[in-house]
Amino acid sequence: MAIRGVLRIGEVAVRVLDLEAAVRHYGQHIGLHEVMREKDKAYFKAWDEHDHHSVVIREADSAGLDYFAYKVYDDATLTELEGKIKAHGLAVERIAAGVYPKSGRRIQFELPGGHLMQLYAEKAQIGNSMPTRNPGVLPDEGIIRGMGATRLDHVLLAGPNVTETTQFFIEVLNFDLGEELIDNDSGMQLGTFLCCSNKPHDIAFVLREERGKFHHMSFYLDSVQDVYHAGDIMGKHNISVDVGPTRHGITRGATIYFYDPSGNRNEVFSGGYIHYPDRPHLTWDTTQLGHAAFAIDNQPRPSFFNVVT
Ligand SMILES: [Fe+2]
Known part of the structure; x- marks a missing residue:
């Protein structure tokens, strides 16, 4: 197995305005499993994840991101990356094991775009409800x-x-640039899509002043059919849809964007190509902005570019 270093996104923590409404959305509607509750927080995992949780929602006065965390291969990797991040010039805060529930020690730093990122190597694993010997293919x-x-x-x-953030991910965290969207006149990067695994992106950044x-x-x-099934769930429960179903030009995923009850945007998607590190990175420019974003009708949506939390 060649994937070492940073493995994958392990946790995203967002603020919501109404915890119960958000629990219904992320639990019953998206289909995540609630695994733990604290006074103002709920913790969820998707069914096929083995780690204890991947989504944390916290009730607060405003929506948006608290922090996000990527899991690294082992503790030695965490130590190595801490040195590299400091050498790159970012301040690193150490967070002891247990401060975040079910989690080993973490390091935290602020990206050049103002986002709080964490890395950790250990989190309690509770499995996907199927045994690891003769697991079968369906949970009960x-x-x-x-x-x-x-x-x-x-x-x-x-x-x-x-661009500064993208360079950090490439040079320090060893991600590959999968795709980028550049301004056709200036060449400036407006969006970058970065891979640490075989996925067409493991994280992405878009340019914004704030x-x-x-x-x-x-x-x-699992399938494009499931994307349409997700759309049926959105319609049934009057979930606010932003765009879709459609397909991205960038990454080629079949997608629907929608909002949680607090206005945080969610996506469900399926498909896309396999990334290998020797794959040339792809560049889209603003002459093809609509096709890069939504490759069926080629229409860039103002909401998609303007609404953030
Ligand atoms: Fe996405």
């Missing part, structure tokens, strides 16, 4: 609950200094 209760999200897949974050803004968190579904 079946896969499809709500939209049937199988995993938290990636986040897209909005803020300034996209610091630390949250564009969306995305959940993977």
Whole structure:
């Protein structure tokens, strides 16, 4: 197995205005499993994730991102990355094991775009409800609950200094640049899509003046048919839809964007290509902005570019 270093997104923590409404949305509607509750927080996992939780929602006066965390291969990797991040010039805060529930020690730093990022190597694993010996293919209760999200897949974050952040992910965290969207006149990077695994992106950034803004968190579904099933759930429960179903030019995923009851954007998607580190990165420019974003009708949506939390 070649994937070492940073493995995947492990946790995203967002603020919501009404905890119970959000629990209904992320639990019953998206289909995540609630695994723990604290006074003002609820913790969720997608059914096929083994770690204790991946989504944390916290009741607060405003929506948006508290922090996000990526899981690294082991503790030695965490130590190595801490040195590299400091050498790159970012201040690193150490967070002891247990401060975040079910979690080993973490390091935390602020990205050039104003987002709080954490890395950790250990989190309690509670499994996906199937045994690891002769697991079968279906959990007892079946896969499809709500939209049937199988995993938290990636986040897209909005803020300034996209190129600086992208360089940090490439040079320090060893991500590959999968795709980029550039301004056709200036060549400036407006959006970057970065890979640490075989996925067409593991994280993405878009340029925006305000610091630390949250564009969306995305959940993977098994098939394009499941994307339409998710759309049926949205219609049935009057969930506010932003765009879709359609397909992205960038990453080629079949997608629907929608909002949680507090206005945080969510995505469900399926498909896309396999990334390998020797794959040339792809560049889109603003002459093809609509096709890059939504490759069926080629229409860039103002809401998609303007609404963040
Ligand atoms: Fe996405």
